[in-house]
Amino acid sequence: MNSAAVSGRPKLWPGLAFALAGSIAFSGKAIIVKLAYRHGVDAVTLLMLRMLFALPLFVGLAWWASRGKPALTRRDVVAVLGLGFSGYYLASFLDFAGLVHISASLERLILYLNPTLVLFLGVVLHGKRVTGRQLTALGVSYSGVLVVFGHELTDLGPNVVLGAALVFGSALSYAVYLVQSGQEVQRLGSLRLTGLATTVACVLCIGQFVVLRPVASVFAVAEPVLWLSLLNATACTFAPVILVMMGIERLGAGLAAQTGLVGPMSTILMGVFFLGEPLTVWIAIGTLLVLAGVALLARWR
Helix, strand or coil: CCHHHHHCCCCCHHHHHHHHHHHHHHHCHHHHHHHHHCCCCCHHHHHHHHHHHHHHHHHHHHHHHHCCCCCCCHHHHHHHHHHHHHHHHHHHHHHHHHCCCCCHHHHHHHHCCHHHHHHHHHHHHHCCCCCHHHHHHHHHHHHHHHHHHHHHHHHHCCHHHHHHHHHHHHHHHHHHHHHHCHHHHHHHCHHHHHHHHHHHHHHHHHHHHHHHCCHHHHHHCCHHHHHHHHHHHHHHHHHHHHHHHHHHHHHCHHHHHHHHHHHHHHHHHHHHHHHCCCCCHHHHHHHHHHHHHHHHHHHHC
16 A cells, blocks of 8 residues: 555645646647748737637637536626736737747746736735845846846847737736736636636637738638647647646645746747757756746745
């Protein structure tokens, strides 16, 4: 009889496996987007294809998570619309637009600043106080991003500034979603809210394409872009939501969140392998600083 059975404590490895797989799968999104851009597609079209393929999955998730639950109130509908716009539509569009100009590695590091932005919004919106230790953790994380940013600015030129600003806007938009979604998560549940809000975002992304691009232009998209978008929608958008939730159920939110530390490293390694992005000492130093800052922030919160 093993020690886990003797102690009566559940095994951690299934939850860790789910959470790690979810984090790695989500981090592959930037790689797929960069691969698709090599076929001449633009951000509006690429985002529409991703959300078009993901829409049936999230509609199904919203339906499944809503079974036997009370109908949405007017307040819930307004909240879902706002959260879907901020957390998934705007954040996704800014991220896709930014990836045109920066590497997948820098994109992932900027997005990983999300906990620091949540802390900032807590101060601005709710008057929370920041300790000296938290400021130290923020300084460590942002110094890491600046190291990689400075390296890319030298190699890729001034468009890196635009790309980094767009991705930072994406991280800020998603942080607004996290800060403002707390009460709705308690009311609706995380899976139901995710399904509903992402469905809103899918509709907005498809509508944006219809307004900004000729609908017939989708038939001119290269076939590899379609397959990459299908992979993005399933393996890097829908599946991570389910995997991370399964991990949280088995580990708790705190331990599951720590597995997200593998995200930046997996993006960097996939960028080297699939995109041919360089793995320099500056990227390594920047990554370690970002991870250290976020880990300190979680410890000193």
